[in-house]
Amino acid sequence: MHSGAGKKRRRRYGGLPNTEGYPRRVSPGGIFRGEVGNREWHILRLRALRRWQQVTPGMGDLIKAARNGEWGPLLRAAALTPGKHWAENSRCSGQDPELFTPLSDGPREDPDEVRHFQGITLNRPLNFCASCPLAVAARCLVESLRLDDEYGIRAGLLASERSALRGAWKRRIDAEAVSAVLRGVPTVLNEAEREEVISRFASDPILNATRVAWGLGIPRKYLWQLVREHNQSSQSTPSAAA
Ligand code: SF4
Secondary structure: OOOHHHHHHHHHOOOOOOOOOOOOOEOOOOOEOOOOOHHHHHHHHHHHHHHHOOOOOOHHHHHHHHHOOOOHHHHHHHHOOOOOOHHHHOOOOOOOHHHHOOOOOOOOOOHHHHHHHHHHHHHHHHHHHHOOOHHHHHHHHHHHHHOOOOOOOEOOEOHHHHHHHHHHHHHOOOHHHHHHHHOOOOOOOOHHHHHHHHHHHHHOOOOOHHHHHHHHOOOHHHHHHHHHHHHHHHHHHHHHHO
16 A cells, blocks of 8 residues: 555656655666656666667677777678578567567657666567677668668667667768779678769779679679769769759
């Protein structure tokens, strides 16, 4: 049975009991319950837990590097799971996709709020991601960025947590990746990098068409079509401006 004081506390804090009178407890991040309100305590605790968050070992470093603009480590890890059927080796293979699409999560949401409201329902999908092989999780994240997946959990990241990464992915031109494709090494590219490859190939007659087509993963015929389109658009741009 609840006491009158307890009811007052619950009213004051939007239906949740205040932390006053609770045993002093400490979160993994070293935050003491009792120093802040209950809701703030949960949000701070979630932030602290995120540092501990179970992601595939090594994946945290790849994500951190990508957030700092170093995409090479993530792309190299993703390249270790080549081919179209990479998802067959994923831990979520055969699982209900809805499990990985939490309600209320989206590109414009606050990840802390989403985690607060979803609570333990996120444990199951995140545990699947945490046990996914590193190369598969890396490929999963790269594919989600390449396809610009706005919703759903990928590689242990909520949709709301991938927003900034998606924006950075669209803007980046990785010189190493462009150069690899021009040498005929199959590499996952974003749209800006793909255009850079076509532009470099169109202006450099020394580059080998078979190699570039192989690096892009497209037939030679289609490569030449892209070059023609590129040349037409670059010829039409000055006249449009004039
Ligand atoms: S990392 Fe990607 S492929 Fe692996 S379980 Fe999570 S969502 Fe599935």
